[in-house]
Amino acid sequence: MMRSGNPYLNDDSFGFGTGQNRMTLEGVANKTMFLLGICVFTAFVSWTTITVNPGLGTILFFIGVIGSLAAAISMWFIDKRLAVYIGPIYAAFEGLFLGPFSGLMEAYYPGIIVQAVGLTFGLFFTMLVVYRARIIKPSQNLAIGLASAIGAIMLIYMGSFILAIATPYQIPYIHGNGPIGIGFSLIVISVGALTFVMDFDFIEKGVEQGAPKHLEWFAAFGLMITLVWLYIEIVRLLAKLRSR
Numbered sequence: 001m002m003r004s005g006n007p008y009l010n011d012d013s014f015g016f017g018t019g020q021n022r023m024t025l026e027g028v029a030n031k032t033m034f035l036l037g038i039c040v041f042t043a044f045v046s047w048t049t050i051t052v053n054p055g056l057g058t059i060l061f062f063i064g065v066i067g068s069l070a071a072a073i074s075m076w077f078i079d080k081r082l083a084v085y086i087g088p089i090y091a092a093f094e095g096l097f098l099g100p101f102s103g104l105m106e107a108y109y110p111g112i113i114v115q116a117v118g119l120t121f122g123l124f125f126t127m128l129v130v131y132r133a134r135i136i137k138p139s140q141n142l143a144i145g146l147a148s149a150i151g152a153i154m155l156i157y158m159g160s161f162i163l164a165i166a167t168p169y170q171i172p173y174i175h176g177n178g179p180i181g182i183g184f185s186l187i188v189i190s191v192g193a194l195t196f197v198m199d200f201d202f203i204e205k206g207v208e209q210g211a212p213k214h215l216e217w218f219a220a221f222g223l224m225i226t227l228v229w230l231y232i233e234i235v236r237l238l239a240k241l242r243s244r
Contacts (some may be wrong), residue, residue, distance in 0.1 A: 023211040023219070028203055032221035035091040039224070042095030047103040058101050064096025065192065075221065083217035094228055105235050109242045116238055120231045127196035136194070138201035146198060150192045176230075177240040185237035192230040199223060 047063065050057020071090035078086065106113045130136050160171045173180040203219050 009015045017080065021202075023207050023216050025207055025214050027213065027216040028207075028219045028223075030088070031216050032223050035087055035220055036225050038088055038091040038097040040140045041097065041230070042092045043102065044095075046099030048099075050100045050103055057103075057176070060096045061100040062192070064093045064098070064100075066232060068094030068097055075218075082219045083212050083221050084214060087217045087221040089223070091224060094224070096110050097169035098228070098231075101232070102235070105239060107237055112235060112238050116231055117234045119234050119238075120227065123230065123234075124196060124227065127193050128200060131197050131200040136197050138198055142194070143198050146191060146195055150195070153188055153191065153227065164192060177243045182237065182240050185240060188233050189230065189237060192226060192233060195226050 009189065042064075046057060046060045049060055068090055071086055071093055075086055075090075077084065102113050131138075136142075155175070160175070163169050163171065174184040175181060199222060206215065206219065
């Protein structure tokens with residue numbers, strides 16, 4: 001089985017199930033929608049809270065940041081059967097973060113969140129069609145390239161975060177609204193969108209090879225990671241375009 005560009009969905013993720021205990025595409029879809037529902041609900045709560053009580057909303061924001069990172073990191077080390085618990089916990093914390101983030105961006109750029117949500121799911125379904133039509137064929141080279149690109153992007157963001165906390169400096173240009181900043185955002189969004197192709201292929205092959213049913217939660221968790229990442233990057237790109 002080929003490696004997915006998503007670091008959470010790799011060849012070590014799937015085992016083998018038997019009979020009714022096998023993973024299904026419908027099961028992955030249902031669990032992904034369930035996690036999205038949790039995320040949307042907590043995002044609404046935190047968005048509303050920061051509007052009414054900015055102090056409490058800010059606390060929820062930082063709880064969301066820390067909690068979602070802790071849940072995401074813990075998934076690397078725990079038994080994949082626990083994804084049924086970690087997945088919803090991650091979705092809840094991610095919503096606490098996304099609510100204030102979305103509220104702040106909406107305050108500066110009215111209408112940006114509706115546009116970002118529409119583009120995120122539009123890209124998701126577009127890549128699903130692209131995958132089903134085999135317009136972009138999954139390959140080992142594509143998977144390796146995506147994994148390398150994601151690693152490089154994460155290193156850039158980590159370096160930028162550390163610089164922002166420890167120094168008055170930032171990595172130049174990539175966060176601005178100039179051609180380089182917009183181009184960087186387009187590259188990141190393209191990488192995120194292409195990751196869906198490898199994720200779909202990996203999940204389909206997991207279903208074909210009889211992966212155990214509990215890994216539907218783990219697969220849904222992996223898709224949530226990509227969806228949230230893509231949404232944040234699209235919001236950032238739209239903000240750059242509207243601030244020019």
